Amino acid sequence: MSASPADPQGYDSPALRAELVATLWPDADKVPARLLECRHCGRRNRVRVSAAVLDAASCECGACGKALFIPPDAPLTNISSMAYEHPLDRATLVALKALPGFSTVMRWVLSNVGERSMRLMNLSTSVRCGEDQFPELVALLDLARLRLDIPYQPSLFLSESPYANAATFGVEEPTVMVHASLLDHLDDPQVVAVLAHELGHLHADHVLYRSLAVVLAGGSQMLGSVGRLLSFPLQKALYKWMRCSELTADRAGLLGCRDVAASLGVLMRLAGGHRPGTVNRTKMRLAPFVRQARELAKLEESSWFDGLLATLMTMDSSHPFIAWRVMHLLDWVENGNYLDILAGHYDRVKRPVAA
Numbered sequence: 370m371s372a373s374p375a376d377p378q379g380y381d382s383p384a385l386r387a388e389l390v391a392t393l394w395p396d397a398d399k400v401p402a403r404l405l406e407c408r409h410c411g412r413r414n415r416v417r418v419s420a421a422v423l424d425a426a427s428c429e430c431g432a433c434g435k436a437l438f439i440p441p442d443a444p445l446t447n448i449s450s451m452a453y454e455h456p457l458d459r460a461t462l463v464a465l466k467a468l469p470g471f472s473t474v475m476r477w478v479l480s481n482v483g484e485r486s487m488r489l490m491n492l493s494t495s496v497r498c499g500e501d502q503f504p505e506l507v508a509l510l511d512l513a514r515l516r517l518d519i520p521y522q523p524s525l526f527l528s529e530s531p532y533a534n535a536a537t538f539g540v541e542e543p544t545v546m547v548h549a550s551l552l553d554h555l556d557d558p559q560v561v562a563v564l565a566h567e568l569g570h571l572h573a574d575h576v577l578y579r580s581l582a583v584v585l586a587g588g589s590q591m592l593g594s595v596g597r598l599l600s601f602p603l604q605k606a607l608y609k610w611m612r613c614s615e616l617t618a619d620r621a622g623l624l625g626c627r628d629v630a631a632s633l634g635v636l637m638r639l640a641g642g643h644r645p646g647t648v649n650r651t652k653m654r655l656a657p658f659v660r661q662a663r664e665l666a667k668l669e670e671s672s673w674f675d676g677l678l679a680t681l682m683t684m685d686s687s688h689p690f691i692a693w694r695v696m697h698l699l700d701w702v703e704n705g706n707y708l709d710i711l712a713g714h715y716d717r718v719k720r721p722v723a724a
C-alpha cells in the first residue's frame with residue numbers, strides 16, 4: 370500500500386489541514402486551549418488545540434524549549450486502556466453485568482459456542498496476512514500496535530466483503546479482520562486509524578462481550594429456547610454497551626494514527642463516502658461533514674425530543690450514529706485528555722519485568 374500522496378481525500382496538504390482547522394474552530398478567538406505539563410521540566414504550558422492538531426511537532430515548552438508532545442511514532446509506553454476509556458463505555462458495561470441472567474447466558478455461550486467455532490465461522494473465507502501475504506497491511510497494523518504499545522501481535526485477516534467494515538474477535542487468539550472494501554478508498558493514515566480502533570477493542574477487553582453479542586444477534590437457533598428467552602433484554606443492553614464501546618475504540622484509533630483528519634475522514638467514509646458511485650462522481654470534503662456533525666450535536670442539545678429520537682433510532686444498532694461519534698471524538702480532543710496523553714501523561718499498567 371502506498372503512502373498515497375495523490376489521494377484526493379488526503380489531508381497531507383497544508384492548505385487542506387488549514388481548512389479543517391478553520392472548520393473545526395471558525396472563530397480564532399474561541400479556539401479551546403489546554404494546560405499541558407512539560408514532561409521534561411514540569412512547567413505548565415497553555416496550548417491552543419488547533420496548534421496541536423495542525424502541527425504537534427512544533428509545540429515546545431515555554432521554559433525548557435523541548436518538545437511538548439512525544440514524537441509521532443513513539444510508543445505510549447505501558448498505556449492502560451483506562452487512560453482513554455469513554456465513561457459511557459464503563460457505565461453501560463456495569464449496567465449490563467448487573468442484568469439478571471447475564472452470567473448464565475455468558476457461561477452458556479462460552480461453554481457451548483466457544484472461540485474455536487466462532488473463528489471457523491469468521492475465517493472460512495478470509496486470507497491470513499503475514500510476512501509473505503500482504504505484508505504492507507501487517508506493517509500498518511504494527512505501526513498502530515507499537516504506538517499503542519500493545520505487546521502481542523494479533524492475527525490479521527483480509528476478507529472479501531462489500532461492506533466497509535473491520536472486526537475484532539478472539540480472547541485466546543486475538544484476531545483483527547479487515548473487509549477488503551474498506552481498503553478501496555482509505556489512505557494509509559486512515560487504515561492505521563481503523564486498525565488502531567480494532568486494537569482498542571482488544572486492548573480494552575471488549576472482545577468477550579462483543580463475541581456474546583455476535584452469538585445473540587446471529588445465532589439465536591444455537592441458543593435454544595432458554596437462551597432465546599434470556600437473551601432479549603440482554604441483547605438490547607449489549608447493543609447499548611457496544612455503541613458506547615465504539616467511542617472508546619474511536620479514541621484508540623486516534624491515538625494509533627495521531628491524525629485528527631484521518632480519524633474523522635474514516636468516519637465520513639463510513640457515513641456514505643466510500644462507494645464507487647460516490648467516489649467516481651464527487652470529491653467528498655471533510656469540512657462540510659464536520660459542520661453537519663456539529664449541527665446535529667446542537668440539535669440534540671437543544672431538544673429533548675431529537676435526543677430521544679436519536680436514542681430510539683440507534684436502539685437496535687451495534688454502532689452509534691456516525692455524527693455522534695464525530696462529536697464525541699472532537700469533544701475528547703478539545704476538552705478531554707487526548708493531548709495530555711500525547712504529552713506523556715496517562716494511566717499506565719504495571720507489566721512484569723521479563724526474567
Ligand SMILES: [Zn+2]
Nearest residue numbers: 407410430433
Ligand atoms: Zn519544559
Ligand SMILES: [Zn+2]
Nearest residue numbers: 566570615618
Ligand atoms: Zn469498533
